[in-house]
Amino acid sequence: MQTDPDKRPEFDDLVAALELGGEALAPFLQEVHAADLANWAPDLSEEQLGAALNGLDTEGRSELLKFAEDAVREEVLALLTIDQIVEVVQEMPADEVVDLLALTDDDRSERVLRSVDFERAQGLRKLARYDEETAGGLMTVDFLSVTDDVHVGDVIKDLRSEEGPAADEGGVFVVDPEGKPIGHVSDRDLLMTPIHTPIRDVMESGLITVGVNDDQEDVAQLVRKYSFAAVPVVDFSGALIGVISAEDAQEVLQEEAEEDILRLVGTSPEVQQTRLPVLTRVRHRLPLQALTVLGGLATARLLGTALPGAEDATVGTDVLRYLPIIIGLAGNVGIQASTILVRAFATGEVAPDRQRSVLASEVLVGFIISLICGAVTMAIATVSESQLPDPLHFGASVGVAIVVAVTWAAFLGSVVPMLCQRWGIDPAIVAGPFLVTLSDVSGAAIFVGVTTLSLGVGV
Amino acid sequence: MQTDPDKRPEFDDLVAALELGGEALAPFLQEVHAADLANWAPDLSEEQLGAALNGLDTEGRSELLKFAEDAVREEVLALLTIDQIVEVVQEMPADEVVDLLALTDDDRSERVLRSVDFERAQGLRKLARYDEETAGGLMTVDFLSVTDDVHVGDVIKDLRSEEGPAADEGGVFVVDPEGKPIGHVSDRDLLMTPIHTPIRDVMESGLITVGVNDDQEDVAQLVRKYSFAAVPVVDFSGALIGVISAEDAQEVLQEEAEEDILRLVGTSPEVQQTRLPVLTRVRHRLPLQALTVLGGLATARLLGTALPGAEDATVGTDVLRYLPIIIGLAGNVGIQASTILVRAFATGEVAPDRQRSVLASEVLVGFIISLICGAVTMAIATVSESQLPDPLHFGASVGVAIVVAVTWAAFLGSVVPMLCQRWGIDPAIVAGPFLVTLSDVSGAAIFVGVTTLSLGVGV
Numbered sequence: 038m039q040t041d042p043d044k045r046p047e048f049d050d051l052v053a054a055l056e057l058g059g060e061a062l063a064p065f066l067q068e069v070h071a072a073d074l075a076n077w078a079p080d081l082s083e084e085q086l087g088a089a090l091n092g093l094d095t096e097g098r099s100e101l102l103k104f105a106e107d108a109v110r111e112e113v114l115a116l117l118t119i120d121q122i123v124e125v126v127q128e129m130p131a132d133e134v135v136d137l138l139a140l141t142d143d144d145r146s147e148r149v150l151r152s153v154d155f156e157r158a159q160g161l162r163k164l165a166r167y168d169e170e171t172a173g174g175l176m177t178v179d180f181l182s183v184t185d186d187v188h189v190g191d192v193i194k195d196l197r198s199e200e201g202p203a204a205d206e207g208g209v210f211v212v213d214p215e216g217k218p219i220g221h222v223s224d225r226d227l228l229m230t231p232i233h234t235p236i237r238d239v240m241e242s243g244l245i246t247v248g249v250n251d252d253q254e255d256v257a258q259l260v261r262k263y264s265f266a267a268v269p270v271v272d273f274s275g276a277l278i279g280v281i282s283a284e285d286a287q288e289v290l291q292e293e294a295e296e297d298i299l300r301l302v303g304t305s306p307e308v309q310q311t312r313l314p315v316l317t318r319v320r321h322r323l324p325l326q327a328l329t330v331l332g333g334l335a336t337a338r339l340l341g342t343a344l345p346g347a348e349d350a351t352v353g354t355d356v357l358r359y360l361p362i363i364i365g366l367a368g369n370v371g372i373q374a375s376t377i378l379v380r381a382f383a384t385g386e387v388a389p390d391r392q393r394s395v396l397a398s399e400v401l402v403g404f405i406i407s408l409i410c411g412a413v414t415m416a417i418a419t420v421s422e423s424q425l426p427d428p429l430h431f432g433a434s435v436g437v438a439i440v441v442a443v444t445w446a447a448f449l450g451s452v453v454p455m456l457c458q459r460w461g462i463d464p465a466i467v468a469g470p471f472l473v474t475l476s477d478v479s480g481a482a483i484f485v486g487v488t489t490l491s492l493g494v495g496v
Numbered sequence: 497m498q499t500d501p502d503k504r505p506e507f508d509d510l511v512a513a514l515e516l517g518g519e520a521l522a523p524f525l526q527e528v529h530a531a532d533l534a535n536w537a538p539d540l541s542e543e544q545l546g547a548a549l550n551g552l553d554t555e556g557r558s559e560l561l562k563f564a565e566d567a568v569r570e571e572v573l574a575l576l577t578i579d580q581i582v583e584v585v586q587e588m589p590a591d592e593v594v595d596l597l598a599l600t601d602d603d604r605s606e607r608v609l610r611s612v613d614f615e616r617a618q619g620l621r622k623l624a625r626y627d628e629e630t631a632g633g634l635m636t637v638d639f640l641s642v643t644d645d646v647h648v649g650d651v652i653k654d655l656r657s658e659e660g661p662a663a664d665e666g667g668v669f670v671v672d673p674e675g676k677p678i679g680h681v682s683d684r685d686l687l688m689t690p691i692h693t694p695i696r697d698v699m700e701s702g703l704i705t706v707g708v709n710d711d712q713e714d715v716a717q718l719v720r721k722y723s724f725a726a727v728p729v730v731d732f733s734g735a736l737i738g739v740i741s742a743e744d745a746q747e748v749l750q751e752e753a754e755e756d757i758l759r760l761v762g763t764s765p766e767v768q769q770t771r772l773p774v775l776t777r778v779r780h781r782l783p784l785q786a787l788t789v790l791g792g793l794a795t796a797r798l799l800g801t802a803l804p805g806a807e808d809a810t811v812g813t814d815v816l817r818y819l820p821i822i823i824g825l826a827g828n829v830g831i832q833a834s835t836i837l838v839r840a841f842a843t844g845e846v847a848p849d850r851q852r853s854v855l856a857s858e859v860l861v862g863f864i865i866s867l868i869c870g871a872v873t874m875a876i877a878t879v880s881e882s883q884l885p886d887p888l889h890f891g892a893s894v895g896v897a898i899v900v901a902v903t904w905a906a907f908l909g910s911v912v913p914m915l916c917q918r919w920g921i922d923p924a925i926v927a928g929p930f931l932v933t934l935s936d937v938s939g940a941a942i943f944v945g946v947t948t949l950s951l952g953v954g955v
Contacts, residue, residue, distance in 0.1 A: 072722045224683035263531045287746045294753040303929035325929035332933035336940040470762035470784035474791035481795040
């Protein structure tokens with residue numbers, strides 16, 4: 038993307054610099070953007086990450102923590118000493134510090150708090166008490182507020198004299214004598230207005246405020262709806278106690294959209310799904326499959342007892358009653374894989390060099406799920422179809438069909454979006470409807486194939 | 497949300513003010529936030545909207561257009577005179593003007609361009625030539641750039657003397673003598689730094705730039721990854737020609753996420769789905785259903801010819817081969833309704849007072865889809881199951897089962913998220929897996945019920 042993209046360092050350059058170590062490392066790390074470092078961190082060994090942290094200064098560590106996912110943050114915190122964490126914490130806005138300390142154990146976090154400035158520690162403890170999902174959990178308390186009798190020049194002077202990290206770019210709030218927010222001035226307005234102008238002549242009034250216990254999603258929706266640069270958070274008395282920036286609000290909405298997508302396809306709403314361990318992914322997705330198996334078994338039962346002509350059924354048509362389970366499971370696993378990949382492409386989580394390993398791990402996830410669901414279905418079918426001449430053989434056929442069809446669906450669900458991506462087709466268009474149909478038909482074909490091979494002779 | 501929420505005007509207040517008209521209207525409209533007005537606009541009659549526009553001044557109209565959806569913008573543009581549009585256009589940044597003029601016909605847009613300042617018109621024409629989906633289509637050209645030999649005070653002076661709308665809050669880019677961007681200074685840094693400081697001592701260097709023809713999604717991903725406040729857009733020679741703000745980039749990502757969700761469930765990626773006419777919604781969702789019907793018919797055929805024991809099938813078990821179509825269609829329609837609602841709640845598109853009408857329209861959409869798919873399936877089943885004693889009766893039973901099951905699924909898909917919302921449960925968790933299973937089992941039950949009633953006697 039840069040004018041000269043060849044010059045931007047890549048992961049391999051980091052690994053090379055880490056191997057050289059010593060003098061080569063620090064200047065290299067100076068060059069690298071913290072966001073890139075945070076992106077590469079999951080693929081580093083603990084030793085490599087430790088070496089990289091040693092090569093960074095406090096600001097570099099604080100930047101890395103700012104951009105990193107929680108899993109990386111935990112690792113970094115474990116590798117830093119208490120003193121190093123204290124240094125890092127001085128560089129960060131209070132709300133980020135609270136989020137960070139929540140990732141380390143109580144003992145270490147307590148030791149950090151005891152080492153920072155008393156007043157700040159008190160503020161941090163207070164902030165940590167707000168529910169993470171509320172305005173209080175999202176707001177920063179590092180902001181400047183002024184009364185409406187000052188002039189623009191006074192505000193600029195105040196800004197310059199403020200110590201520590203102030204809320205970036207969010208402008209300044211104007212409060213009345215009781216501390217209630219009555220107006221807002223953007224940084225640009227402060228720049229554009231002669232310094233002798235009274236602040237009340239520049240400020241935008243008619244503020245919309247949010248309560249400290251309001252749900253963070255409602256707040257984020259509000260910020261988006263009205264395009265606020267920052268929204269004031271008030272306590273029960275209406276006094277200004279925090280500020281939520283547009284950036285933080287947008288982040289909430291973005292996360293919420295990602296989480297909704299993942300929940301809708303029945304997996305955990307954690308970000309970076311493709312980086313989770315295979316067994317964690319299996320565990321997250323099993324509840325939906327359990328529901329599908331239960332629903333499918335109920336359907337099979339219903340069809341067996343209620344359908345006209347059921348009493349004349351052959352083994353072949355008995356097997357048909359288990360088709361909904363197979364189609365359902367294959368559909369779930371396929372749509373989960375494809376949805377996760379579509380979004381992983383959109384967010385840049387899966388770069389081209391990770392595609393092969395992601396494909397392998399998704400197929401493995403599907404295979405393990407299919408083994409579990411196949412075994413359960415086989416057991417129940419064997420017991421409940423006792424009217425058949427060889428119920429175990431019957432159950433085993435259904436089980437094997439599930440394993441083959443579901444693993445195949447996981448493969449399709451991963452490969453189709455990858456091919457779309459490579460061929461320049463929007464994967465979301467193809468991954469949804471087309472994939473579901475493909476998975477249904479091929480699931481049925483596999484089912485027919487397996488049961489014909491297994492039960493066909495002698496029926 | 498406001499400290500005193502009772503004071504904030506609502507839709508009914510707008511309608512009342514519009515009825516009073518004249519003197520009461522203008523002060524009321526002064527009070528209302530343009531975002532609220534934009535949100536209410538789709539529910540106003542053309543006459544009411546015209547009256548509201550007459551009550552607004554140019555700034556108010558420009559703000560309304562900024563916040564409104566494209567459908568509302570089109571309506572507003574049709575109601576304004578060319579002169580009024582020209583006035584409005586003077587208030588807006590160039591990129592928004594281009595997007596706006598794209599919504600009106602070429603003739604009117606040409607007349608507007610001929611009435612604005614020549615240089616600006618030239619800039620607008622140039623901007624309009626970039627593909628909407630590229631960095632060029634997203635960037636604004638109203639920005640300030642300075643060379644690196646000036647001081648902070650000079651930059652502030654330049655900012656104050658700039659005429660017309662400058663890019664808000666995005667800071668200032670520093671360019672070399674060839675116009676290539678070499679650094680960036682935020683508004684806050686300008687405020688915090690003594691005015692005699694050379695700009696090169698304040699600026700952040702090591703910029704990442706994007707090309708004017710780069711895909712807007714790649715650009716937005718970049719802005720998000722590195723948390724840029726603004727990103728410089730360069731032409732083929734590397735010279736700075738535009739700026740993309742973090743807000744615009746975030747908007748792209750947000751839209752992309754919404755579109756992916758809608759595409760994955762097989763409907764059109766248009767925003768505000770619940771506000772589209774019923775027949776438009778049916779048309780958007782039919783392709784997926786057609787795929788499902790085709791896939792289901794292929795499956796029915798496959799099961800009929802290949803399954804062991806197929807030659808001994810009864811009418812009851814023959815009917816079973818059509819179950820995948822029904823489960824598939826009901827699943828699609830249900831998941832489409834629930835997904836659209838889950839997101840509509842999350843974005844505030846469906847407020848409580850619209851729930852009933854949205855429910856009714858979603859069920860109607862499902863019913864129309866079920867009629868079409870039911871009729872097609874009935875026709876094909878009647879022809880292809882000619883070995884049966886009464887193929888028409890058979891086909892009709894399958895068709896009726898489709899209509900009942902799919903309409904029911906549309907009802908479930910709308911009602912379940914609404915109840916979740918009311919009971920404070922996250923609708924996304926329940927709407928996905930739970931709903932699919934519920935829809936599968938109840939689809940099968942409806943299928944059994946209908947076919948038993950219809951075919952049960954005399955089989």
